[in-house]
């Protein structure tokens with residue numbers, strides 16, 4: 001992976017490598033303590049490292065802030081740092097850039113995309129939206145900046161049901177791109193919505209048949225699930241919530257054992273915050289580790305170190321997209337604070 005052992009000569013060379021590989025493929029100096037070096041460079045450059053709960057444990061441990069999409073976007077909106085390194089996937093780094101257009105936003109590996117965001121290409125979404133001219137668009141944060149720019153409000157799994165419920169009753173709504181989350185939000189909010197037909201490749205793969213076998217093995221365990229899971233899993237869940245909500249539930253619940261149906265990166269925080277609880281990762285339908293997000297796992301400590309040293313790959317967006325996409329994100333942050341979901 002890191003096959004180039006000499007440091008690049010200039011910005012042009014770095015840019016060429018980023019275009020070719022999606023990251024800076026230079027091997028970090030032999031024998032360095034990556035944790036200490038990342039800390040040092042962060043301080044030197046006034047940089048902040050934000051990490052999603054689905055990152056590997058070592059990245060979560062070195063991050064300045066770990067959270068779900070809603071918490072990370074609020075953190076990105078509030079930071080005083082000059083550089084934001086986003087250890088997550090591309091749409092998250094784009095969101096940070098939209099909220100901080102004058103700051104440098106780096107992502108360790110540009111290849112860290114998202115199957116759900118990719119399931120909603122902007123051109124196809126524009127055609128879909130044109131079929132419903134009187135409708136407002138509610139988009140999940142897991143969308144490209146271009147789709148956000150076509151939206152009236154953004155939501156995350158932490159606030160989707162509450163925000164949809166609070167929208168004016170005479171608004172007709174489109175929800176994109178996750179149809180499982182959309183169906184769950186319709187059920188919770190009592191609002192009808194037209195759903196875009198997208199799913200997350202990780203959450204759609206959990207199989208209730210396999211989970212049922214696990215429940216027989218662990219009869220006292222509670223099943224907790226992310227709303228991107230299929231309805232067959234959600235209808236059997238004891239608790240449904242965003243990644244943060246699942247974490248808080250494990251910490252606060254008197255139960256001792258949980259089957260966790262979401263990306264297993266969250267188990268690291270659950271074990272840290274609730275060491276006395278027994279956690280079982282829900283299995284996927286197939287005999288594979290496809291319940292792990294391959295996009296999230298592209299980030300490594302080495303790539304984070306290189307991103308900080310070489311200030312690349314950088315996430316850039318044109319001004320018009322930033323302007324159009326910022327309004328629906330800010331609307332979400334305002335509504336989340338007004339509804340008491342985020343602290344003011």
Ligand code: SF4
Nearest residue numbers: 114115116200202293
């Ligand atoms: S877990 Fe699913 S929604 Fe989240 S980044 Fe991976 S593919 Fe996208």
